[in-house]
Amino acid sequence: MNESSSTAITPQMVREHGLSPSEYARINELLGRAPNLVELGIFSVMWSEHCSYKSTRAHLRKLPTKAPWVLQGPGENAGVIDIGDGDACIFKMESHNHPSFIEPYQGAATGVGGIMRDVFTMGARPVAMMNALRFGEPGHPKTRHLISGVVAGIGGYGNCMGVPTVGGEVNFHRSYNGNILVNAMCVGLARQDKIFLSAAKGAGNPVVYVGSKTGRDGIHGATMASAEFNEDSEEKRPTVQVGDPFTEKLLLEACLELMATDAIIAIQDMGAAGLTSSSAEMGDKGGSGIELNLDHVPQREANMTAYDMMLSESQERMLAVLKPGREAEAERIFKKWELDFAVIGITTDTKRLVVKHKGAVVADMPITALSDEAPVYQRPFTRHAPREIVQPRFDPARPVLDSLLKLLASPDLCSRRWIWEQYDYSVMADTVQAPGGDAAIVRVHGTNKALAISTDVTPRYCKADPFEGAKQAVAECWRNLSAVGALPLAVTDNLNFGNPERPETMGEIVGAIDGIGEACRALDFPVVSGNCSLYNETNGEPILPTPAIGGVGLIKDVARTATIAFKRDGDTLILIGETCGHLGQSIYLREIEGREEGAAPPVDLAAEKRCGDFVRSLIEQGRLDTVHDLSDGGFLVAIAEMAMAGGIGAQISLKEPASVPFLFGEDQGRYLLAVPAAGAAFILEQAKAAGITASSLGRTGGDKIALEGAGEMSLSKLRAAHENGFPNLMSGSELPPKN
Amino acid sequence: MKSAVIVFPASNCDRDAQTALTALTGTKPFMVWHGDTEVPDVDLIVLPGGFSYGDYLRCGAMAAQSHIMRDVKKKADAGVAVLGICNGFQVLTEAGLLPGALMRNADLKFVCRPVELVIEESQSAFTRRYSKGEHVRFPVAHGEGNYFADDATLDRLEGEGRVLFRYAPGDNPNGSARNIAGILNEKRNVLGLMPHPERASDPLLGSISGRPLFQSLIDTLS
Numbered sequence: 001m002n003e004s005s006s007t008a009i010t011p012q013m014v015r016e017h018g019l020s021p022s023e024y025a026r027i028n029e030l031l032g033r034a035p036n037l038v039e040l041g042i043f044s045v046m047w048s049e050h051c052s053y054k055s056t057r058a059h060l061r062k063l064p065t066k067a068p069w070v071l072q073g074p075g076e077n078a079g080v081i082d083i084g085d086g087d088a089c090i091f092k093m094e095s096h097n098h099p100s101f102i103e104p105y106q107g108a109a110t111g112v113g114g115i116m117r118d119v120f121t122m123g124a125r126p127v128a129m130m131n132a133l134r135f136g137e138p139g140h141p142k143t144r145h146l147i148s149g150v151v152a153g154i155g156g157y158g159n160c161m162g163v164p165t166v167g168g169e170v171n172f173h174r175s176y177n178g179n180i181l182v183n184a185m186c187v188g189l190a191r192q193d194k195i196f197l198s199a200a201k202g203a204g205n206p207v208v209y210v211g212s213k214t215g216r217d218g219i220h221g222a223t224m225a226s227a228e229f230n231e232d233s234e235e236k237r238p239t240v241q242v243g244d245p246f247t248e249k250l251l252l253e254a255c256l257e258l259m260a261t262d263a264i265i266a267i268q269d270m271g272a273a274g275l276t277s278s279s280a281e282m283g284d285k286g287g288s289g290i291e292l293n294l295d296h297v298p299q300r301e302a303n304m305t306a307y308d309m310m311l312s313e314s315q316e317r318m319l320a321v322l323k324p325g326r327e328a329e330a331e332r333i334f335k336k337w338e339l340d341f342a343v344i345g346i347t348t349d350t351k352r353l354v355v356k357h358k359g360a361v362v363a364d365m366p367i368t369a370l371s372d373e374a375p376v377y378q379r380p381f382t383r384h385a386p387r388e389i390v391q392p393r394f395d396p397a398r399p400v401l402d403s404l405l406k407l408l409a410s411p412d413l414c415s416r417r418w419i420w421e422q423y424d425y426s427v428m429a430d431t432v433q434a435p436g437g438d439a440a441i442v443r444v445h446g447t448n449k450a451l452a453i454s455t456d457v458t459p460r461y462c463k464a465d466p467f468e469g470a471k472q473a474v475a476e477c478w479r480n481l482s483a484v485g486a487l488p489l490a491v492t493d494n495l496n497f498g499n500p501e502r503p504e505t506m507g508e509i510v511g512a513i514d515g516i517g518e519a520c521r522a523l524d525f526p527v528v529s530g531n532c533s534l535y536n537e538t539n540g541e542p543i544l545p546t547p548a549i550g551g552v553g554l555i556k557d558v559a560r561t562a563t564i565a566f567k568r569d570g571d572t573l574i575l576i577g578e579t580c581g582h583l584g585q586s587i588y589l590r591e592i593e594g595r596e597e598g599a600a601p602p603v604d605l606a607a608e609k610r611c612g613d614f615v616r617s618l619i620e621q622g623r624l625d626t627v628h629d630l631s632d633g634g635f636l637v638a639i640a641e642m643a644m645a646g647g648i649g650a651q652i653s654l655k656e657p658a659s660v661p662f663l664f665g666e667d668q669g670r671y672l673l674a675v676p677a678a679g680a681a682f683i684l685e686q687a688k689a690a691g692i693t694a695s696s697l698g699r700t701g702g703d704k705i706a707l708e709g710a711g712e713m714s715l716s717k718l719r720a721a722h723e724n725g726f727p728n729l730m731s732g733s734e735l736p737p738k739n
Numbered sequence: 740m741k742s743a744v745i746v747f748p749a750s751n752c753d754r755d756a757q758t759a760l761t762a763l764t765g766t767k768p769f770m771v772w773h774g775d776t777e778v779p780d781v782d783l784i785v786l787p788g789g790f791s792y793g794d795y796l797r798c799g800a801m802a803a804q805s806h807i808m809r810d811v812k813k814k815a816d817a818g819v820a821v822l823g824i825c826n827g828f829q830v831l832t833e834a835g836l837l838p839g840a841l842m843r844n845a846d847l848k849f850v851c852r853p854v855e856l857v858i859e860e861s862q863s864a865f866t867r868r869y870s871k872g873e874h875v876r877f878p879v880a881h882g883e884g885n886y887f888a889d890d891a892t893l894d895r896l897e898g899e900g901r902v903l904f905r906y907a908p909g910d911n912p913n914g915s916a917r918n919i920a921g922i923l924n925e926k927r928n929v930l931g932l933m934p935h936p937e938r939a940s941d942p943l944l945g946s947i948s949g950r951p952l953f954q955s956l957i958d959t960l961s
Contacts, residue, residue, distance in 0.1 A: 155849050159880070160790045162751020246793025249749045337748065422849045424880040427788075429755040429938050434945075443943065558943060 079528025104149025124188025136177030178538030218313025414725020452486030470515030486553030498542025566646030577670030581661025752788030786827025799829030828931030839888030845914025
């Protein structure tokens with residue numbers, strides 16, 4: 001008998017595996033006996049929050065996931081949409097929060113590797129990476145170390161893979177001091193008739209293992225990701241895996257080469273919970289059984305137990321089911337790329353997962369016990385009462401241009417150049433819009449069309465109002481895609497929250513999912529893939545609710561796009577959308593007045609759609625090439641960003657005296673356009689006809705921002721503050737006061 | 740002009756080089772696998788950017804020892820034009836086809852951005868379509884592009900007109916000695932440069948100032 005399969009299970013072992021007594025009782029019931037240690041380990045990862053979505057599954061069902069252009073919604077490794085001409089876009093966003101806090105370089109690197117595998121396991125070549133990062137206060141002792149490590153890790157992996165990292169977002173807030181968020185999104189391209197799924201249909205087919213050898217790294221990573229942090233979290237470093245982008249590059253090329261044949265029935269990457277989840281999920285989806293013989297698993301270390309091998313999260317591995325007789329052909333390809341290849345099992349018709357090691361059966365369980373029978377909880381939750389919209393106090397006498405200067409240098413608004421210059425964003429020679437715009441634009445290689453990609457969420461809005469905040473995240477993503485001229489098609493969501501066992505946190509989760517659902521329905525922007533990361537808290541302090549939204553849109557003619565940079569002197573500035581001057585939860589209120597209060601700005605989804613469709617159609621008609629959406633910091637920050645990007649200033653003339661709420665309020669659904677003066681009247685008329693609020697507010701030109709009645713400030717001064725913000729933050733030379 | 744692109748297992752600008760060469764020469768280059776022993780009979784061999792064998796050791800150190808590099812050296816000695824871009828430049832220095840070494844960037848960080856370059860010498864097969872002193876803009880994307888050689892070697896490179904590309908003053912992204920971005924071998928048929936001309940060959944990507952490099956080669960070699 002194998003040691004790990006003969007050990008008796010104690011209540012302490014159950015606890016250490018993150019299973020509750022009632023869950024353990026249920027396992028006994030499903031098996032008709034007590035599990036052995038290997039089986040307990042398998043249940044513990046498969047029933048973990050990370051793999052089972054047991055707290056969120058009931059709510060996620062409410063999300064809209066279908067549209068005529070959705071080829072594959074949630075449930076596979078990634079979502080797939082139709083982008084015309086037989087092409088498909090495959091994408092997903094996933095978190096690697098806990099590992100990145102413990103070991104930032106490797107945590108972030110393996111996060112990138114994991115999400116790339118999710119995409120290329122479906123047959124796509126990854127063509128773009130994005131990442132949504134949240135760190136603690138800039139002045140916190142760990143923050144700079146974490147930023148350096150995470151950015152280097154993302155770059156180290158993505159750069160070697162030769163996939164451009166084209167954008168993302170970064171926020172700072174004290175709630176992330178002990179629990180940063182690293183969400184990576186991968187976008188890939190495939191032909192629609194060459195998409196690979198994970199359903200291991202049929203019995204008697206060989207199960208093959210390809211990629212790196214299995215080591216003892218990352219054991220119980222999924223379980224770790226499903227628990228809160230405390231002072232001892234550093235001791236969990238051994239659960240973080242180490243990435244090897246070179247091997248992943250080989251694996252990518254070898255998989256795509258194998259996929260060009262018709263030898264594959266199903267393929268799945270070994271991500272969280274490694275061999276266990278990949279085999280269980282493939283059997284589950286295919287309605288088949290799987291029998292594995294661990295003796296054949298390529299192993300990095302001697303004397304590995306069945307428990308080690310089933311729970312290892314060693315990176316850069318894939319499991320595939322081949323058509324019988326095609327093993328030699330597949331092996332040739334993997335040998336060419338100098339990767340391990342081994343037949344480690346066979347599909348069966350028993351619907352059971354059977355694991356053999358050294359001649360003994362070390363695990364034998366019905367696959368449905370791991371998937372369908374995994375617990376689903378209707379956790380109690382308290383809904384957040386919406387806050388009344390009251391204009392917060394502010395000092396109306398503060399000089400607005402000084403405030404602008406301070407905002408542009410603030411951690412949440414300063415230039416992210418320090419970060420993105422460490423990412424190879426131009427490899428593959430299709431990056432049309434580099435980082436720094438509203439959305440990244442990547443041409444579909446060899447064609448005249450392009451994908452636009454954006455990731456968005458404003459966590460402070462979500463804290464104030466999970467429902468409106470999540471709506472806003474979807475709306476802003478949709479707006480960013482529209483602002484470059486893309487038709488938004490679908491999203492992936494990465495739901496980062498605290499402990500769902502607290503009713504308040506669960507209320508945030510439910511509210512956010514409802515908000516995402518409402519916005520996605522209204523904007524025809526279905527959710528096709530996603531990931532939940534819960535238990536993001538340290539010593540009982542949860543993070544701000546952070547439902548990150550990654551959206552993809554299609555640009556039919558890559559010659560017709562818009563960017564934020566001013567392009568000509570004398571263009572007319574046109575503001576599209578309704579401005580009420582909403583200062584609640586604004587960056588201005590936090591950075592200038594030092595208070596985080598008020599309601600999140602409400603999102604009128606019908607107006608959002610009207611304005612976005614209008615702006616996009618102007619770009620498509622070739623009438624508009626300069627657009628910026630208004631978001632953090634509001635109108636004046638947007639003008640400054642457009643001016644700095646183009647090296648051309650602006651004269652702003654307002655109908656009423658410039659007020660703080662008008663200049664810095666964060667009302668939603670707005671865009672700023674710069675159009676040649678001759679075309680301005682036409683656009684204003686068209687807007688009026690479409691029932692859209694639009695007004696001209698000045699013109700481009702000069703080398704400063706001049707605001708009637710409030711003075712002027714040179715672009716060079718603004719740019720210096722904006723560009724130096726991040727380097728100063730990283731050098732610690734200008735640590736902002738603690739907020 | 741017939742060309743070949745050498746493909747190491749983790750080359751990742753091989754396709755970009757292929758795209759640019761195909762567009763500008765009208766013919767697809769041969770894509771030559773690193774495990775092969777012979778490069779087809781071509782006018783130009785390109786060593787593309789990327790991470791060759793992962794580059795966990797010094798960049799290009801293992802690639803310099805690969806099977807295919809023996810034939811690349813042989814062909815270079817015989818006068819075939821060789822263009823090493825980024826990782827390709829690193830491989831050329833490791834292989835001894837070009838002098839000096841490429842160290843880690845001075846600020847220890849990977850850097851990706853467009854840089855301004857000065858054409859130092861138009862008397863070469865690679866730069867005849869440029870004029871001396873012309874400023875061009877190519878992207879760089881590397882972690883180890885800090886060119887180093889001893890003073891005598893640097894003096895010689897400069898004296899013999901073998902520095903073809905220099906970073907414009909104030910735009911040196913990696914700390915390279917004397918702002919050197921690209922150099923020729925003694926026989927003037929092997930060029931290594933860190934910036935990416937193949938990423939500056941399509942107007943949609945912001946710059947076409949890399950095209951004359953390929954057009955110079957076409958003029959010379961066709």
